[in-house]
Amino acid sequence: MNNSVQKQLNILDYGLQSLWRKKFKNLCVFFIFTLVIFLLASFQCMNTSLTRTAEKLLLTVPDITIQQLSAGRQTAMSVETIKKLGTIFGITEINPRIWGYYFDETNGANYTVLGTDDHSFAPLQLDLLESGQYLKPEEGGQVVLGQAVVDNLALSGRRYFSFFRPDLTLMSFQQVGVFAEKTNLLTADLILMSLEDAGDLFAMQKGYVTDLLVTVGNSNEIQTIAAKIAEKIPGSRVLTSAQIQKTYQAIFGFRSGFGAACLLASLAAFVILAFDKGLGFSKEDQREVGILKILGWQTGDIMRLRFYESLVTSLCAFVFGMTLAWMHILFFDGGLFRPVFLGWSVLRPSFDIVPFIQLQDILLVFAFSVLPYLTATIIPAWRASMVRADTVI
Numbered sequence: 001m002n003n004s005v006q007k008q009l010n011i012l013d014y015g016l017q018s019l020w021r022k023k024f025k026n027l028c029v030f031f032i033f034t035l036v037i038f039l040l041a042s043f044q045c046m047n048t049s050l051t052r053t054a055e056k057l058l059l060t061v062p063d064i065t066i067q068q069l070s071a072g073r074q075t076a077m078s079v080e081t082i083k084k085l086g087t088i089f090g091i092t093e094i095n096p097r098i099w100g101y102y103f104d105e106t107n108g109a110n111y112t113v114l115g116t117d118d119h120s121f122a123p124l125q126l127d128l129l130e131s132g133q134y135l136k137p138e139e140g141g142q143v144v145l146g147q148a149v150v151d152n153l154a155l156s157g158r159r160y161f162s163f164f165r166p167d168l169t170l171m172s173f174q175q176v177g178v179f180a181e182k183t184n185l186l187t188a189d190l191i192l193m194s195l196e197d198a199g200d201l202f203a204m205q206k207g208y209v210t211d212l213l214v215t216v217g218n219s220n221e222i223q224t225i226a227a228k229i230a231e232k233i234p235g236s237r238v239l240t241s242a243q244i245q246k247t248y249q250a251i252f253g254f255r256s257g258f259g260a261a262c263l264l265a266s267l268a269a270f271v272i273l274a275f276d277k278g279l280g281f282s283k284e285d286q287r288e289v290g291i292l293k294i295l296g297w298q299t300g301d302i303m304r305l306r307f308y309e310s311l312v313t314s315l316c317a318f319v320f321g322m323t324l325a326w327m328h329i330l331f332f333d334g335g336l337f338r339p340v341f342l343g344w345s346v347l348r349p350s351f352d353i354v355p356f357i358q359l360q361d362i363l364l365v366f367a368f369s370v371l372p373y374l375t376a377t378i379i380p381a382w383r384a385s386m387v388r389a390d391t392v393i
Contacts, residue, residue, distance in 0.1 A: 015308040026309075030317050037321025037369045038328070044361045045325050046334045052356050053185055055245060062095075063222050064214035065239040066229060074237070076208040084232050085214070090225050093215040098198035100210060102163060102191070107152050112190050115198020116213075128187075132177030140197055144177040148188040166203045173197075310377040314370045321369075322362065329355035 019026050068077035082094050098115035117137065135142045145153075153161055155175060162170045179187040193201075195209070214229070216222050226238045328334060 012308050015305050016312065018305070019309055019312065026313060030313055033314065033317035033369075033373065034321045034324070037318055037365060038324045040369060041322050041325035041357075041361075041365045042328050042334065042337060044365055045329050045355060045357045046337050048358060048361055049329060049334075049356045050185070061241050061244055062213035063216040063219070063241055064226050064229065065244075066212040066214065066233065067210065067237045067239070068233070069235050069237050074210070076204060076210060077212070077236075079207050079209060081233060082212065085212075085229060088225060088228050088232070090217055090221045091214055092217045095213045095215075096195060096209040096211075097213055098195055098202065098204065098210050100198075100202055102201065104152075104163075109152055110189065111149055113198055113201065114190060114192050115195045115201075116192070117195045128180055128183055130178045130180040132175070134177060135192065135194055136176075137194075140194060141172060141174050142176045142193065143173045143197075144179065144190075144192040145175055146179050146187040146190040147181055147184060149191055150175070150178055163201060165201060171197075171201055306377060307374070310374055314373045318366060318370050322365065326355055326357070 066077075066081075067074050068081075069075065079096050082096070085091060085094060095116060098113070100113050102111045102113050103109075104111060129144070130147065132144070134144060145155075155161065159175045160172060161175070162172045165171055173193070179190065198204075199206070199208075214225070216225055222240050222242070226240050230236060230238045328336065
């Protein structure tokens with residue numbers, strides 16, 4: 001074996017023994033460093049996992065959503081607007097929809113109410129239901145509920161419940177289906193009903209809806225058709241499926257970035273602590289350096305020794321921290337940070353998060369944790385190596 005390589009291995013071996021001799025001090029640093037990496041990695045892994053989950057669920061959203069604006073606020077639009085779009089080539093289907101929020105005074109919760117008569121998708125997406133069936137076009141008063149709504153209404157074995165209209169008269173509904181848990185990110189607070197029932201519940205004028213859902217035959221033409229729709233309907237807001245996906249990514253990215261910024265303050269404090277501890281090395285450490293110099297160790301050898309000690313500590317903490325972060329997402333569904341990403345609403349989504357982490361996430365956590373720690377130990381290592389043997393022996 002090359003003498004140079006053997007020398008480095010000997011320095012590394014001595015460094016490992018040195019870490020073990022000072023195991024209490026090094027274990028404290030290791031546990032704190034592991035905790036910081038665990039928090040950073042959990043945030044990043046949570047963000048990536050939620051973004052991928054949202055991308056899969058948002059595959060079912062319409063190609064284009066049209067809303068009418070007045071004075072910058074959304075208003076009801078007439079179903080007759082559909083006739084204006086009949087001349088646009090490439091549109092295969094247009095479905096009116098009523099979308100809004102219903103406040104349940106009994107539970108203090110807001111439910112998302114979605115009224116639509118588009119039943120063409122139901123046979124293709126039966127896997128989105130946990131139990132029951134989709135709405136039947138010929139029967140009114142039926143609803144499909146998100147799991148959080150079922151729990152919040154305490155339906156248990158009951159299938160019938162009532163809501164108040166704006167004039168305080170009661171409107172009865174029959175539960176015919178429940179959305180699957182895997183869709184809770186989008187359907188936890190959802191109540192799906194027919195277009196007519198939604199209009200009745202919100203006391204909307206006949207022939208008016210909140211938006212129109214457009215299906216495009218060629219996905220490559222979505223942007224072009226969206227531009228044509230905006231020209232046909234002045235004052236409208238035209239949203240594509242890609243824009244909706246970017247909105248979800250932006251939401252998770254902002255929340256992840258905000259939390260990570262807070263955690264980086266903790267990491268900075270830890271790096272400062274490591275730097276400060278390194279500067280104040282004890283008399284025992286100085287004596288050890290003096291003995292090593294008498295035995296023939298050079299300044300560079302001692303710097304490599306301190307670097308190897310820091311490298312071993314940081315890499316072990318990195319591996320343990322990343323492993324704990326993965327287990328946190330896999331077995332505990334990221335419970336420590338769920339409120340940060342999913343909010344504190346009464347009907348907070350409850351679903352299993354599939355852990356997913358990319359190579360760029362690993363490199364990002366590594367760059368923001370291990371590299372600053374190694375950098376912070378350079379000056380202390382240099383100062384330790386400059387001790388004169390005759391002053392400490």
